[in-house]
Amino acid sequence: MKNHSPLSQIYLDANATTPVLPQAAEAALNSMRVLFGNPSSSHITGxxxxxxxxxxxxxxxxxxxxxxxxxxxxxxxxxxxxxxxxxxxxxxxxxxxxxxxxxxxxxxxxxxxxxxxxxxxxxxxxxxxxxxxxxxxxxxxxxxxxxxxxxxxxxxxxxxxxxxxxxxxxxxxxxxxxxxxxxxxxxxxxxxxxxxxxxxxxxxxxxxxxxxxxxxxxxxxxxxxxxxxxxxxxxxxxxxxxxxxxxxxxxxxxxxxxxxxxxxxxxxxxxxxxxxxxHSEFANINTLRGYQTQLMDTLKSAFPDVVFNHSIENSVPTTINFAIAGFSSKEIMDLFDAANIRVSSGSACSSKVTRSFVLDAMGLPAWQSESAIRMSFGPAMTQEQVNAACSRIQSAAKALTHSCMILDTGEIDEKQPVNGLVQLRSGSNCTWVYADQQSKQAFIIDPLPELNDRLDTLLQCQQLELVAIIDTHGHADHQSGRTFLADKHLPTQQTNLLGWPQDCETHSSPNSPKHSPKHSPKDTNSVDDVQLQYIKIGQQWLVNVPTPGHTADSMSLLLCQPFTDINQIKHQCQFAFCGDTILMGSLGRTNFASSSASDMFSSLKRLHRLIGSNNLICASHDYNNEFTTHLSAECGRNPLLRNTLNGQLHVTEFERLKAELDSNLCDQNGSEIMCGALTDDQLNGQSIIEYNHQSLNAALQQENVTLIDIREPHEYALQHTDDSNENVPLTRLVQFIQQQQDQKQHKWVLVCRSGSRSFIAAQAMKRLGFDNVAHLKGGYALSS
Structure with a gap:
C-alpha cells in the first residue's frame, strides 16, 4: 500500500506539546552518558x-x-x-x-x-x-x-x-x-x-x-x-x-x-x-506577534468566513483559536492533516473532539465552540516555517474545491462529480442530497440550516438543477433550512408546508380495488387502495408515502425506478428516506402532541410491505455513526419492530411497549431533544477485522482484497499518490453500500487518516451483512 505524502510536517500544536530542541536533547543524552551520577551520592560523579x-x-x-x-x-x-x-x-x-x-x-x-x-x-x-x-x-x-x-x-x-x-x-x-x-x-x-x-x-x-x-x-x-x-x-x-x-x-x-x-x-x-x-533559538515577542499576524491574515485570505475566538490584544502571540463557518473542527483537522499541518480541536488533552468548554464559558455561539481549531507555535518558530505554513494553508483551502465545499477555481481544477447519494451531518442530524449527473438534477431531504451555505455551494459547483427540497416531517429539535434554499433555487415552485411540490404526478396500480366497507380511509394496512404521488428525478421517481406516527405529518420518500404496480416498489427501490419513523437502533418517539403510536404501528407495516427487508433506510438522525440501516438489521436488534412486522403484536400492545421505550428519552443526551429512545443492548458494536500495515500489504499481495480510501475528496487529492486505491468518501458511504449489495462476501478493507472513520464505517457495513469487511488500524498516520 503506497500513500506517502511528499510534504514535510508543519507542526502548529505547541500548546499540546513541543519537539525537544536538539540542544536540549543533546544535554539530556550527555547527562545519561557522562553526568549520569545520582545527585544524592557524595562522590565526585554524584x-x-x-x-x-x-x-x-x-x-x-x-x-x-x-x-x-x-x-x-x-x-x-x-x-x-x-x-x-x-x-x-x-x-x-x-x-x-x-x-x-x-x-x-x-x-x-x-x-x-x-x-x-x-x-x-x-x-x-x-x-x-x-x-x-x-x-x-x-x-x-x-x-x-x-x-x-x-x-x-x-x-x-x-x-x-x-x-x-x-x-x-x-x-x-x-x-x-x-x-x-x-x-x-x-x-x-x-x-x-x-x-x-x-x-x-x-x-x-x-x-x-x-x-x-x-x-x-x-x-x-x-x-x-x-x-x-x-x-x-x-x-x-x-x-x-x-x-x-x-x-x-x-x-x-x-x-x-x-x-x-x-x-x-x-x-x-x-x-x-x-x-x-x-545566543537563543527563541524569537522575541514582537517577532512572534508578527508570525501570528501573518498566519491570521493567511487564514482570512484562504477562508473568508473565518472567525477568531479571542482578541490578540489580551492573548499571547503564539496562539490562534479560530472557527470557519460551515465546517466542523473535525473537518478542518482532517483537511489540515492531509496537508501535513498539525493543529488541534480546542484542548489536545482530550482525544475526543467535542465543544470547547472554554469558549462556552466565554459565551461564544455554539457553532464557534463546536468548530474551534487551535493553532499554536513556540518561540523557536522561524520565518521560513511560517511562510511554509501559510503556503500550505492556502493550498489546503483550494483543495476544498475538489469536494465542492467552497467555490473557487483553485489549483485542483477537476471536481469530483457527485452522482448518487450524499449524506451531510451536523451533530446527529442528517441531510440527504441526491444528484443525477446525467440529467444534472438533484433533490435535498431534511435540509439543516447549518448546512445551507454548503448545500448552496454544492449545487452551484456541480451545476445542478434543484427539483425539490423536502422535509420528511415538521422537526421538533431544529429548524429547517428549506426556506433559504427554496427561495434561492425554487422561487416559483408551489409546495405544501414540508416542500412537497403541488405539480407532482400520481400513480395508481391497475389492480387497485375501490374502497370496500372493510377498509376505512385511514387504514394504512391496505396498500393496494392508495394512490401514491411522485416526482421525477432524471429517469427515477421519488415517491411520497404518508407514514404518520412520529408526527401527524410524517412521510417517507422512496427513490425508485419507475414501476407499474405498487407491489414492485420493493424490487425497484434504492433508498427510503423515512425521517424519524425508523432510526438506527430504535423507532421515532411517539409522545409529541401530534404523535400517534397506533398510526406508527400501521405505518411500519406499510413500509415493510412497500420496501421489503433489505432496501436501505436513510433516517433524519444518526446518533451512533451507523449511517444507514434496513428493516432486516433493525428487526435483528429491536424486538418491538420485529414482533410488529411478523404479526405477533396487536396495536394496543404496541402502544404500551412503545410508551415504555419512549420513557427512556429523559436520560438521553442532556438537553438535546431526542427523536428516538436508544438502549444499550440495541447498539452493540460489531467485531471488525483489523489490519496493521504489514499484514495489509501481505493480504494485498496474496488475496483478492479491495482497498477503499474513505477520506473526503479534498484530503485524497492533497495527499494521495497511488491511484490504485478507490476513493469512497464517508459522506458517500451509503451510496457505496447500496451499489455493493451483491458483493457482500467480497473482502473490503477501509482506510482513512487515523483509523477512526474507517472503523465506524466498517462497523456499519458489517451490521448490514458485509461479513468480510475490515479496516486499517491507525490509518495512514502510522504508515511512515
Missing amino acids: LKAKDVMETTRNNAKKVIGADDGKVIFTSGATEGIQTAIISALVEAKKRLNIDKQDEPSKKYSLLYGATEHKAVPESLKHWNEILGINAELKAIPVDRLGHLDCQFIAAEAPNALMICTMAVNNETGVYQDLGKLEQIIRTANNDIFWMVDCVQALGKTPLKLAQTTIDYAPFSGHKLYAPKGIGFVYIRQSAPFTSIIAGGGQESGLRSGTENLPGMAAINVIFEMLLNQQ
Whole structure:
C-alpha cells in the first residue's frame, strides 16, 4: 500500500506539546552518558550531577523571577497542581477545624476559573473529597474576552479557602492581569491560598513571581521544547507545603524519588536560552506577534468566513483559536492533516473532539465552540516555517474545491462529480442530497440550516438543477433550512408546508380495488387502495408515502425506478428516506402532541410491505455513526419492530411497549431533544477485522482484497499518490453500500487518516451483512 505524502510536517500544536530542541536533547543524552551520577551520592560523579541540578534550579528561579521561595522539580504540571492543592488544603483543613469552633455553620468554597485546565477543578474535587473538607467548588465566570469576573471574586473570596487561576489559557492564549487579580483577591481575603497555572506562560510572557503574593505556580517542560516528564513548581516562601511523595528524602525532603537528571539538564538549556536572548533559538515577542499576524491574515485570505475566538490584544502571540463557518473542527483537522499541518480541536488533552468548554464559558455561539481549531507555535518558530505554513494553508483551502465545499477555481481544477447519494451531518442530524449527473438534477431531504451555505455551494459547483427540497416531517429539535434554499433555487415552485411540490404526478396500480366497507380511509394496512404521488428525478421517481406516527405529518420518500404496480416498489427501490419513523437502533418517539403510536404501528407495516427487508433506510438522525440501516438489521436488534412486522403484536400492545421505550428519552443526551429512545443492548458494536500495515500489504499481495480510501475528496487529492486505491468518501458511504449489495462476501478493507472513520464505517457495513469487511488500524498516520 503506497500513500506517502511528499510534504514535510508543519507542526502548529505547541500548546499540546513541543519537539525537544536538539540542544536540549543533546544535554539530556550527555547527562545519561557522562553526568549520569545520582545527585544524592557524595562522590565526585554524584557531586557533578548535583551541580547540574542546582544550576538548573537557580536558572529556573531567574526565569520566573523567584529569588525567594522554593522551586521543586516535578514530573510535570499535573504533579505541580497536586502539590499546590494538597499543600493548601491540608493547611486549610487545620484552620477550618479551628474556625468551626467559633462559626460551625460557616460555608466555605474553593474557587477556580471557568476556563481553567480540567486538571485543576478535577484535582480540587478529588482532594476536597479525600480530605473531607467538603467545601463547595465554584467556577469563576469570564467575560467574552476571557477575563475573570473580578466582582465575583471580590464577593466569593472572603469565604473561600483557595483560588486557582491561569496566567495564560491553553486553548485561546488569553492572559489574565495578575496584578489586578492580586489586588482584588488580597483585598477580599489576605489569607486565601492562591495558585496560578503558569504552564503556557513560560517563555511567552514575563513573570516576576517573587514580587507577587502568588502562593503556588506549576510549570511543565514539554510545552517549551524540553522532554516530557520534567516540570517544576514554585512555592512562595510563606506558603504552607505538604510533601505528596515520601521516601528517600530527595529534594531536601520535599519530593522523594531519584531526580530526573536528564530532564533537568534538558530544561536547563531552555532556561539559558530564555536568559540569554543573544545566543537563543527563541524569537522575541514582537517577532512572534508578527508570525501570528501573518498566519491570521493567511487564514482570512484562504477562508473568508473565518472567525477568531479571542482578541490578540489580551492573548499571547503564539496562539490562534479560530472557527470557519460551515465546517466542523473535525473537518478542518482532517483537511489540515492531509496537508501535513498539525493543529488541534480546542484542548489536545482530550482525544475526543467535542465543544470547547472554554469558549462556552466565554459565551461564544455554539457553532464557534463546536468548530474551534487551535493553532499554536513556540518561540523557536522561524520565518521560513511560517511562510511554509501559510503556503500550505492556502493550498489546503483550494483543495476544498475538489469536494465542492467552497467555490473557487483553485489549483485542483477537476471536481469530483457527485452522482448518487450524499449524506451531510451536523451533530446527529442528517441531510440527504441526491444528484443525477446525467440529467444534472438533484433533490435535498431534511435540509439543516447549518448546512445551507454548503448545500448552496454544492449545487452551484456541480451545476445542478434543484427539483425539490423536502422535509420528511415538521422537526421538533431544529429548524429547517428549506426556506433559504427554496427561495434561492425554487422561487416559483408551489409546495405544501414540508416542500412537497403541488405539480407532482400520481400513480395508481391497475389492480387497485375501490374502497370496500372493510377498509376505512385511514387504514394504512391496505396498500393496494392508495394512490401514491411522485416526482421525477432524471429517469427515477421519488415517491411520497404518508407514514404518520412520529408526527401527524410524517412521510417517507422512496427513490425508485419507475414501476407499474405498487407491489414492485420493493424490487425497484434504492433508498427510503423515512425521517424519524425508523432510526438506527430504535423507532421515532411517539409522545409529541401530534404523535400517534397506533398510526406508527400501521405505518411500519406499510413500509415493510412497500420496501421489503433489505432496501436501505436513510433516517433524519444518526446518533451512533451507523449511517444507514434496513428493516432486516433493525428487526435483528429491536424486538418491538420485529414482533410488529411478523404479526405477533396487536396495536394496543404496541402502544404500551412503545410508551415504555419512549420513557427512556429523559436520560438521553442532556438537553438535546431526542427523536428516538436508544438502549444499550440495541447498539452493540460489531467485531471488525483489523489490519496493521504489514499484514495489509501481505493480504494485498496474496488475496483478492479491495482497498477503499474513505477520506473526503479534498484530503485524497492533497495527499494521495497511488491511484490504485478507490476513493469512497464517508459522506458517500451509503451510496457505496447500496451499489455493493451483491458483493457482500467480497473482502473490503477501509482506510482513512487515523483509523477512526474507517472503523465506524466498517462497523456499519458489517451490521448490514458485509461479513468480510475490515479496516486499517491507525490509518495512514502510522504508515511512515
